[in-house]
Amino acid sequence: MTEDDSGGLQPADASEDSSRPDLIGEFAASGLVDAEGAALGDQETQDAGPNPESIGTTASRGFLWANVGVFTRYMSALLLAAVLARTLSTADYAVMVTLMVVTFYFDNALDLGMGAALVYEQETGISERVQVAFTANLGVTAVLAVFSFFVAPLITAYYHLDGYTNIFRALTVVVILSGLTTIPWSLFMRSMNFKARAGVEVSRDLTRVGVTLGLVAAGKGAWSVILGMIAGYSVWFVLTWLVVQFRPRLRWNLVIVKELFAYAWRMAGTRLLGVLALNGDYIVVGNRRPDQYPMYYQAFRLPEFILGAQLNAMSAVLFPMYSRIRAEGKVAMRDALYKALRLVALFSIPVGIGLALLARDGILLMYGSDSAVSVQTMQILSVTGCVVGLGYATGDLLFAIGRPGVMVRINSVMVPLMLGAMWIVAPYGIVWVATVHLVTA
Template sequence: MRSSIIRGTSYLAARSAIGFAVGLGGMLLLTRLIGAENYGLYVTISTVISYMSDIALMGVSNYIIRKEEVVGRSLYDLAFTFSLLASIAAIGVGVGLSFFLSGWLHSPEIRLPFLITLVALPISALLLPSQTMLEKELNYKQIAFLEMHTQFVYYGVALALAYAGFGIWAPVIGNIVQGAAAVVIGCKYAKYLPRLYWSWKPLKEMLQYGIANSVSKRIWGLRTLINPLIVGHFAGPGGVAVVSIAMRLIQALSVVNGTIMRVSFSVLAKLQQDKRRMELALNEAMTMQVFSIAPFLIGFAALAHWVVPLMFDDAWDAILVIYPFLAFKYMIYGIFNLQMNVLYVYGKNWEVTKFNLLHVGMLALLTFLLVPYFGLNGYAWAEVATIGTYYAIHRNVSESLNVDYREPFFYTLICVPAMFAPMLSFPWALLLLLPLLLFLVMSKPRNQIVGYSRQLLKKEKTLEAV
């Protein structure tokens, strides 16, 4: 199973590494061509509509992936049909929402591009069955190619239109074309063409799990709306753009971390009947998460004083201030998000839902209270303050499994000081790198990293062993 995670992750990580270069370069060019205000408005549009799309899909893909028995074509067709109808219904809701957004954000110019993007919402339903089929079969190599190719399509279209002076319409049109391309490529890889199918009995079972799973995740997804709706209300589109780019940098630097999370749900689902193997997989995966994310976040922090001015102008200096706090939060999130996957696998959706309500509610409240007085620093502090809510996840998982935090927490404590290097001037920032010397004198972490690297380089097709 370790090999399956590492090899499966390697495909997505390689894609993400390429995507990081393409996405970062494309994002910088796009932001400069259309301006920070337009980019902030587009982030708001894409975030809100992506959230609406996730609600419409109702978690049916996770229901199919979680099923241990072989899934027939009719279930994929049913998932497509339901998601298509739900997406169409969401368009009606979005029309009314467009008036609220323009008033709350004091940006009437957001309404038309929001509505045009909204009309393309059913594209997600067209892509759902083929992508679900690939993920259930652990076919991450083709998923990686799918995501990489569509990313090229998006930036190719968006940058060309931005250069031609289309403003905010450049990323809007690029996003729609990207979605259409993803449907074509996904159907080709999965050898599947969506078709309409309806049956009440399997739909009821699908929605019993899917709605519970979706409600839990959509509550968690509300945190993505805090930046465009709360930060945007107080700091404007420019503030939304700064927070969004800082988070995009962290997510891009966490290429392996994100892909481990994606692969882990499918792999852990295969271990749900074996408690001992589930414990071993979870405890080792938490350490893998630390090793997968820390080097990249620390590397950027060490170079941030030179990299950020090179990539951005003086208006983006706030990235240096909020980056360390958001990076620290993301490290902890990576460890506990694995435990959330365990709860989903065991069908304990309500336990995750209660945690999500607590976490998102606290983040929203603190952001609302702090940003008006402390600006973007207030948002960063609010993110760190919500780390305490992860105790609720630990308490639920520890009722079923023996969770060992010693290694991941110890390695995290060694790595975190270096992430705050951007807050000190050179050469004083180098002092924060000193705790990393422990990795050089301790044999166990070196051996673990070497072991993971060797498995990553194996040539055999270990995914088939799953």
Template sequence: MASLRSLTLNGVKWYLIGDSVIIAFNFVIGIILARLLTPEDFGIIGVYGIFFALAEIFINGGFSMSLIQKKDMSDLDCSTAFWANIIVGIFFFLIFELSSPLIASFFNIPVLTDIIRVSAIGLLIGSFTVVQTTLFTKRVEFKTISIIRFLGSVSAGLLCVFLAYQGLGLWSLVIQGLASGLIRSVLLWIVSKWRPKFEFSWQSFRAMFSFGGRILGTRLLESLSGQASAFVLGKAFSPRDLGYYQKGAAFSRLLSTSISGALFGVSFPVLAKTKDDETLLYIYRRYIKVTSMVIFFMMLLLCVLAHPLIVFLYTDKWEMSAILMQIVILGLMFDHIIGLNNNIFNVKGKGDILLRLQIAKTTILFILLCLSFKFGIYGVCVAEVLYYQCAIAMCGYQTKKIIGYGYFSQMKDILPYLLMSGIAVSPAFVLTYTALSNLAVLLIGGITSILFYISILIFRKDPIFLQYVWNDTRIIKMRTKLKIN
């Protein structure tokens, strides 16, 4: 138990360090770009991003999870996965080179033709480093991955700002994506000791695909679900509207993905090492509680401060994004529950259940989008909120069968944090109706709510907070004091 906890905390630490620095840097870059570029520019990028997100699922999909899950992984398995990814990368590169005029015509955005053809190079570059990244992940060596991601993001971000200042418009965003992927790929090849051999095993391929194929199908459906709203908005509304939605949704995912993403990346290889169901359930429940304790509060705080935050950072031209962000947050704040449930299915080798679940969830989402379409862009966002609640209930029904931890048990564990978070953000909510400046509301409201939340957790003697935050912080302070003395 101790070794797994140590492994998890160390992995999460480096993942969060890397993510925090990258997010902070990209946050600043995003502010600059939002002031230099227009909502239309971000909307157009969002349209081609729909298709590239699906292609990246095929390239980074099932083989990576298969290698992580495989107990007796061999060098032949790695080489087989490497060459399979290269073939998939070449395939999608050619597909996008040929289909780009059709996509541009479908969305009535002529410039998409050239943008897609140039951006397709990034898919090819990314296919060369899937195995290297997987090997670092399998060993829970997130320090190396975090440093490489940081260097790639910083270099590409600075280049993007320079190009935007030079008047390249949305092309600066296209080049940023290419530069980031290229830098990461080069660095991974430099630091990784593994090199592919010119060998391919059909037996290994079939074995990995039998496990990874279901994961690939599941992730593809997850990506379809994640891109469904953007697809509807891109087709039915203007690129400007999609730009507002993309900026609001991106801001909503900023905190959620930085926290839950770190735990998802670490939790699968750690849970995969767990031998018995009792230990698995113990660790899993703590993952649920820890992420909920942080994510619920931060997402609700972001929700109540959305308007002053958007206007202060991006100016009034992005004001509509604030309303969309508030709606999206109400659904996205539960996404970490779904992600952790999915990890349980993968750990237990229940890819077939996960695939069937995702088919059902995707079907429900498209039904909700069709029903909400006539209510405009706000209706589409409300449909997302309803979808998340349906998805959690469906996942919980299956996890109860597998490890005896179903929907109502999960809700019982997380609802206290939702209620405490709702109470804690009330000072910030009240301040948004005062005559204070946007900056004052953000500073005073944010600090007051954070202190209020910590006070509630301490007064309640919340065991998760005391064990994973309070006690660890006290230990760090004591060690520091001893060193000084």
């Protein structure tokens, strides 16, 4: 691993590609692998055998397994949203929504791009760089754990959830478990071992759903949600360490930290702004329209489950795939991008329009309500998903070529404008908030 003239990292020599049947088989058939099935590049040395698997096949299989994990994650969230809408009080349900939102922000803050830097570099094994990244992340975890404990009263005050402070203080346990898992978890993506990753995800999500619903049946109310999360994150932490065979060693090397952070800080900025772009609306609606806050969450769930799950699964494969194919040069990268864009468009546009047409039936079936506000909001968000999906293919390419700063510059302008507009229109209802999403997509 060396530094280039600009101080950025030059990755270890590696290459790989992506495919995606259905959105999958066409990837393999459309040229990411040649007519004889030859890969665009060799796999990592430790994975290659006498008859190394083609990059297209590896990425195709990776997408399938990534879908398994993503499906259980989104399906569990959708199931809980539907069941708890019928069993929890309005206030407890708002607590559930806020816990999901706040946890999402903490999970993204815990990485600071270190895991993405390890994927970008394409090393193999649990090297000193991995241990240094883990050690650095422990420091971040400690800071965020303390912060989450003391910020709990501010969260409940902001979202008008008086009396629930201790539940949000319990998020400290979730933050610690997530911080201990973040770096080992990134090793699944680096090696494109999505089969093992899917097994861990399924176990985590089934545990969370089972514990949550069991406690709800026992009458534990909003505490059921946070205790279910703690149970799920505990399983995630234990199984990730076991499957990856991660043995932590505290290591600190300032040179390595600087090398990793040269890429990671741009990735962290991109991730933070991306999170705000996709989920900043909850911050606005939760404060400005608390009466419509649960309805907005419900309207978001179905498009997120159908569109978001597939696009996130694809993104999980595209980033390491682009990182591996990078050594093949600009032509190979360009061809891979065009194919990814075509496949995303073929999926997201018809599915988004279909979801908009089925919004009324979907809301009624899932939540037992046919609120016109929820239906209109879901329709607009579904159409928005048609456009947002195209950004997944291009964003991952920029990450893989070491230019996440481009996305930072774009989003640093767009995100404040979007959130400002949402803040202004939110008092008029969540339909207007969704409209801002569509206009700024």
